[in-house]
Amino acid sequence: MDELVPRLAVLRALAADEHVTHAAEAVGVPQPTVSRWLAALGTSLGAPVVIRSGRRVRLTRAGRLLCEAADRALTALEAGHRAATEEVSPERGQVALGFLHLLGRSVVPTLVSRFREHHPSVRFRLVQNSRQDILTQLADGVLDLTLVSPPPTDPAFTHAVVREEELILVVPPGHHLAGRRSVRVAELAGEEFVGLEPGYGLRQITDDLCAAAGFVPALAFEGQETETVRGLVAAGLGVALLPHADSPSGLPEIPLTPRAGREIALVWLTDVPLPPAVQAFREHALAP
Secondary structure, X not given: OOOHHHHHHHHHHHHHHOOHHXXXXXXXXXXXXXXXXXXXXXXXXXXXXXXXXXXXXXXXXHXXXXXXXXXXXXXXXXXXHHHHHHHHOOOOOEEEEEXXXXXXXXXXXXXXXXXXXXOOOOEEEEEEOOHHHHHHHHHOOOOOEEEEOOOOOOOOEEEEEEEEEEEEEEOOOOOOXXXXXXXXXXXXXXXXXXXXXXXXXXXXXXXXXXXXXXXXXXXXXXXXXXXXXXXXXXXXXXXXXXXXOOOOOOOOEEXXXXXXXXXXXXXXXXXXXXXXXXXXXXXXXXXX
């Protein structure tokens, strides 16, 4: 393969100029070497790839067919080389970042915009999904980094906590707990819950908090977005454990006692080296 690429480059140069000396100069090898390459290509095909035409050479039909294939192959290789160069450059690379839906409102836009102030040419591929799905994509090499909650315990992943959020009880207006200054999770054993589907981090945290309080939450409705969950609460369909709303929602929010929270962690594969652009973004995200 190492020998084939420059020989194909010679054919492409000959198709444009039909002059062996010029083709040798274009590829950067001596003219006798080009002549030997052309002869060797003809021998391997069983037919010559060029024929003499005065001081120039002309591609045969076999040579023309091989040249067309060479042009396609070299064009693809050149494009791939450019993409690979961009990928490993800290200033021109790409970061594939997965995150939970809720983090797409403020956390991720803030991190990315501030990073691009100093690295304007770095591109991002952003993937929103459930905690389980984006960790699977990280393990498969589809993503470079993920922002999830709670942090994974699998040793295949390494993580660092970047943010902690308080979780509170959200109830419909007029709910019998709406006027409380605080509430214990154990008091919610007889309530109907609305929450996220299994596989979402906030659902796992809700299940774990309720299990620690001695009961399994009765999920009346499940969704994929926290704002959908808030809407279901507003409709009187149940209560939910959620982070504080980014903007006033009109729903009573009651602190839990003892205080409950969730850790948001940046996660990467333990034994896989990160490209320079990804390393730069990780350092930015973890900076105090």
